[in-house]
Amino acid sequence: MSLPEPGPATPAETLPGTATPPNLRRRTHPITPVINGVEVISAVALGLIAVGIGSIRSLAESQGLLLAVLWLGLGFLVVLAVLIGAYYLAWQRTEFFFDDAGDLRVDSGVLTRNERRVALSRLQSVDVERPLLGRIFGVAKLRIEVAGGGDSRVAVGYLSEAHATALRAEVIARAAGVHPGAGEAPENIVAIVPAKDLLISQILRSETVILLLLTVMIVLGTVLTEGTAGLVLVLVTGGLPLVNVFNEFIRSFNFTVAESPDGLRLRFGLLKTEAQTVPPGRVQAVEFEEPLLWRRRGWVRVRLNVAGQNGAEGETDNERVLLPVAPYEQARQIVLHTLPGLDPQAVELLAAPPGARWRAWFQWRHLGVGWNESIFVTRRGWLTRYTAVVPHARTQSVRVTQGPWQRRLGLASMHLDSTPGAVQIVALHRMAPEARQLAEEQLQRAARARREGPAQRWAQQRQTEPN
Amino acid sequence: MDAANPIPIDQTFAPPGPDWRPVSPKLTLARRMTLALVMVPLLIALVVFVVLAADLRLLGWLLLAVWVVVWVWLWWLIGRRVRSFGYAERTDDLLVTSGIMFRRLTIVPYGRMQLVDIQAGPIDRMLGVASVALHTAAATTDAQIPGLPPAEAAGLRDRLAALGEQRSAGL
Numbered sequence: 001m002s003l004p005e006p007g008p009a010t011p012a013e014t015l016p017g018t019a020t021p022p023n024l025r026r027r028t029h030p031i032t033p034v035i036n037g038v039e040v041i042s043a044v045a046l047g048l049i050a051v052g053i054g055s056i057r058s059l060a061e062s063q064g065l066l067l068a069v070l071w072l073g074l075g076f077l078v079v080l081a082v083l084i085g086a087y088y089l090a091w092q093r094t095e096f097f098f099d100d101a102g103d104l105r106v107d108s109g110v111l112t113r114n115e116r117r118v119a120l121s122r123l124q125s126v127d128v129e130r131p132l133l134g135r136i137f138g139v140a141k142l143r144i145e146v147a148g149g150g151d152s153r154v155a156v157g158y159l160s161e162a163h164a165t166a167l168r169a170e171v172i173a174r175a176a177g178v179h180p181g182a183g184e185a186p187e188n189i190v191a192i193v194p195a196k197d198l199l200i201s202q203i204l205r206s207e208t209v210i211l212l213l214l215t216v217m218i219v220l221g222t223v224l225t226e227g228t229a230g231l232v233l234v235l236v237t238g239g240l241p242l243v244n245v246f247n248e249f250i251r252s253f254n255f256t257v258a259e260s261p262d263g264l265r266l267r268f269g270l271l272k273t274e275a276q277t278v279p280p281g282r283v284q285a286v287e288f289e290e291p292l293l294w295r296r297r298g299w300v301r302v303r304l305n306v307a308g309q310n311g312a313e314g315e316t317d318n319e320r321v322l323l324p325v326a327p328y329e330q331a332r333q334i335v336l337h338t339l340p341g342l343d344p345q346a347v348e349l350l351a352a353p354p355g356a357r358w359r360a361w362f363q364w365r366h367l368g369v370g371w372n373e374s375i376f377v378t379r380r381g382w383l384t385r386y387t388a389v390v391p392h393a394r395t396q397s398v399r400v401t402q403g404p405w406q407r408r409l410g411l412a413s414m415h416l417d418s419t420p421g422a423v424q425i426v427a428l429h430r431m432a433p434e435a436r437q438l439a440e441e442q443l444q445r446a447a448r449a450r451r452e453g454p455a456q457r458w459a460q461q462r463q464t465e466p467n
Numbered sequence: 468m469d470a471a472n473p474i475p476i477d478q479t480f481a482p483p484g485p486d487w488r489p490v491s492p493k494l495t496l497a498r499r500m501t502l503a504l505v506m507v508p509l510l511i512a513l514v515v516f517v518v519l520a521a522d523l524r525l526l527g528w529l530l531l532a533v534w535v536v537v538w539v540w541l542w543w544l545i546g547r548r549v550r551s552f553g554y555a556e557r558t559d560d561l562l563v564t565s566g567i568m569f570r571r572l573t574i575v576p577y578g579r580m581q582l583v584d585i586q587a588g589p590i591d592r593m594l595g596v597a598s599v600a601l602h603t604a605a606a607t608t609d610a611q612i613p614g615l616p617p618a619e620a621a622g623l624r625d626r627l628a629a630l631g632e633q634r635s636a637g638l
Contacts, residue, residue: 396605397575404568412479417605432479443576
């Protein structure tokens with residue numbers, strides 16, 4: 001693989017909706033180094049302050065408060081300038097283009113040259129990320145994920161809004177096997193999560209309640225031992241549950257689910273907005289999560305396993321959320337509408353054997369497993385109940401496990417392995433032979449389902465399908 | 468194996484055919500050697516402690532006794548664990564079993580294998596064993612067969628890779 005010829009890299013001259021000619025090298029937007037620098041420094045700023053608080057205080061004492069602040073500000077500017085300089089070098093050496101085979105190539109690296117090829121035929125999703133600073137300057141970053149191990153994620157950022165949208169549309173069009181000049185596919189909004197529900201759901205999360213209890217305990221403890229002077233410190237720690245609620249609310253604000261020929265489009269965020277696309281047929285598993293405190297209102301959270309990788313930055317590792325909160329029936333309808341066939345109600349679940357009572361004292365009543373011609377469903381959990389739904393064809397492998405306590409009771413658990421993600425599909429505490437049978441039969445069902453074949457160039461397939 | 472004749476309870480982890488193919492007993496030796504590499508320096512440290520720390524000598528002797536117990540127990544456990552490993556190749560999938568207290572059976576269809584690789588650390592290489600690891604798109608697929616003689620490992624890997632390629636079925 002030869003190094004790219006030195007030559008001027010031009011900004012994209014094509015209008016949205018036109019296909020870029022192959023091998024046209026482009027650079028990202030010049031504001032990129034500034035945004036990267038600021039992002040990094042704001043991330044480490046708090047850390048640096050916390051570490052250097054001792055020296056800052058002594059500086060304030062010796063030089064006076066005003067001078068100390070000025071010195072601090074100067075220090076930050078110097079560090080920021082250095083960071084921006086480094087990112088500028090990196091930006092200069094970053095180029096992207098579509099090669100003759102139609103794949104996206106990203107070349108980057110200052111000292112070590114890094115050439116990445118993104119095979120669009122295995123595209124999993126294209127997400128658009130707009131941090132606050134990016135929105136101010138009108139730029140956005142694309143995150144492209146493809147299936148496969150290791151090097152399957154690439155970020156192209158930042159690009160101006162128009163170019164980001166155009167590139168996203170082109171990447172998706174190429175992956176779908178449609179002519180790349182087709183432009184952005186139309187969309188049809190399926191659901192928007194109301195802000196009030198979002199806020200209440202976050203307050204009612206068990207983490208919030210636990211943090212609140214901890215805060216009360218800390219407050220009581222501090223008041224009893226140190227008197228009201230310690231309360232100042234406590235106010236900082238006491239803010240923790242509120243900060244948590246606030247963060248989650250900001251991240252999932254205005255959560256919109258839309259469907260388009262490209263797949264599912266998820267948009268959310270208040271300060272930093274993100275737009276995720278999940279191409280059809282890439283969803284590996286769905287899970288309905290019912291926390292205890294939400295049950296009275298009948299709310300659920302819907303999470304997905306999407307092959308290819310993690311969700312966007314800020315989400316806990318590998319968690320892709322379809323709906324942060326919604327009433328159960330509405331959630332079920334939305335899932336049915338956007339992911340046909342994945343309906344937990346369509347399947348009758350077999351309850352756990354009576355012996356399971358001694359192993360899982362509280363959970364056993366809620367355990368269940370079932371299947372029909374297209375999906376496999378498991379249910380588990382006591383305080384928070386999880387119902388997982390997997391299409392047979394998405395079975396990667398199966399496992400049967402048995403701990404010593406299970407062995408005493410003649411039980412075993414059957415696991416269905418799916419791509420990395422929050423959804424775990426496990427039939428807990430079945431009779432041991434049944435677990436083995438479940439495993440073997442599931443593989444047969446999976447093989448049968450796979451003979452129909454997954455969608456790769458899904459737009460082409462759709463066109464050839466009879467209506 | 469059907470609804471009328473369910474698998475008997477002790478057959479849950481039974482091999483599909485006559486037997487599990489075992490792994491080489493040299494794996495026991497390899498693992499015990501690794502154990503020794505960890506335990507011996509620990510012993511030396513403890514002895515030094517007992518010799519030098521005069522007032523904590525009782526604690527030192529206690530720790531030495533614990534060390535002996537741990538050594539003996541792990542030594543024995545290694546033997547048992549290695550014997551619990553087994554694998555079987557079927558027409559459409561591979562079965563791997565392991566574990567004594569926490570038993571585990573993994574079944575991986577050939578078409579789902581994305582990567583098959585062979586690993587061997589320095590002690591393994593010295594004793595002539597290698598470990599074959601299968602990877603699918605799932606992180607939780609846990610199909611690793613340690614302690615195979617290199618020829619058998621290479622043969623298995625080639626067969627698996629060929630079958631995987633043949634049956635490969637997207638994601």
